[in-house]
Amino acid sequence: MLQIRHAFAVAQLELRQLRVFRALKQYSPNxxxxxxxxxxxxxxxGGGSSAxxxxxxxxxxxxxxxxxxxxxxxxxxxxxxxxxxxxxxxxxxxxxxxxxxxxxxxxxxxxxxxxxxxxxxxxxxxxxxxxxxxxxxxxLGAREPPARPLHEAFTPHGSLIGTREGRASIGTRTVSQAEFRDLLDTLSLGARPVPAPVGYRGLWYRRQDGSVFGLRRSEQNGMTIDVIQTSHPAINNGDKVHKK
Structure with a gap:
């Protein structure tokens, strides 16, 4: 019986290893x-492309x-x-x-x-x-694109970007993957790293308009953008954007 149990346990372990191997195989460098x-x-x-x-x-x-x-x-x-x-x-x-x-x-x-x-x-x-x-x-004789003010990036149409989900505070917004990418593209221009407090799960960046934002990993919501410092009345320090 002990030998049978041992063989069964080994078979289960090998099955788990095979599943992990197959999962990793889907990420081919080619x-x-x-x-x-x-x-x-x-x-x-899967090989498709976009124009x-x-x-x-x-x-x-x-x-x-x-x-x-x-x-x-x-x-x-x-x-x-x-x-x-x-x-x-x-x-x-x-x-x-x-x-x-x-x-x-x-x-x-x-x-x-x-x-x-x-x-x-x-x-x-x-x-x-x-x-x-x-x-x-x-x-080409062209300049780098100008860095838009933080408040314009967070309020592209006069109101805060994204939607308020569930019981989240009014300043906690959720956006699509494309919107999150576009927001980060905008905020990244001219951004320079600045010291973040110990325990912050990411980094802080200062922008040319004097504002500061953070980019961190949220265990529940993935990568998150935090408003750390702004003087614009339409946005508050502590506002944040999650990605769906």
Missing amino acids: QPRVPAGNSDGGQWS NGPRSEYAQLRPRRLPVGHRIIGGRAHAVTPAQEARLDITAAQARALVREVQRRDPSWKPTPSMYEGVEGRILANQSEAQQAAARLRE
Whole structure:
């Protein structure tokens, strides 16, 4: 009986390992990704493409079906710290915004791909693509897109972005993946990191208008944008935006 129980336990373990292996196999490095201009940009696709948006691809918002605190980079699941998640998303947003600005003037242009490995390598690759786009703008005699004030990004139509879900406070908004991406693209332009308090699960960034926002991992709501400092009456410190 002991031998039978042992064999059964081993078989169960092997079955679990096989399921994990098959789940990871779906993230092939050769599988095409949705272009960054789409709502699922940077995520793996079945091979379809879109005619709209930048052609560059970036690791960005947390892929579906991954445990919290993991990202798919180079076809592999990597554990990431909250600070690394924020840096991945900010650098990807900056690259998207600048590439999009170049392609408005030169639709066929795209940055030269970088060789990279792991989380920090992906961050450096994002930064390289942003730098290439900025250099191309200078070659075209164009300036980088101006950084819009924080209140304009949060109140694009005169009222707070997104919707208020359930019992959330009026300043806690929920937006679609595409809206979250666009908001982060806007906020990332000209943003510079500033010290965040100990325990904050992400990073703080100061913008050219003097406002400060935070980007952090929420265990229940994924990546979240926090308003840390603003003087505009339409927005309050502590307002936040979650992604559906």
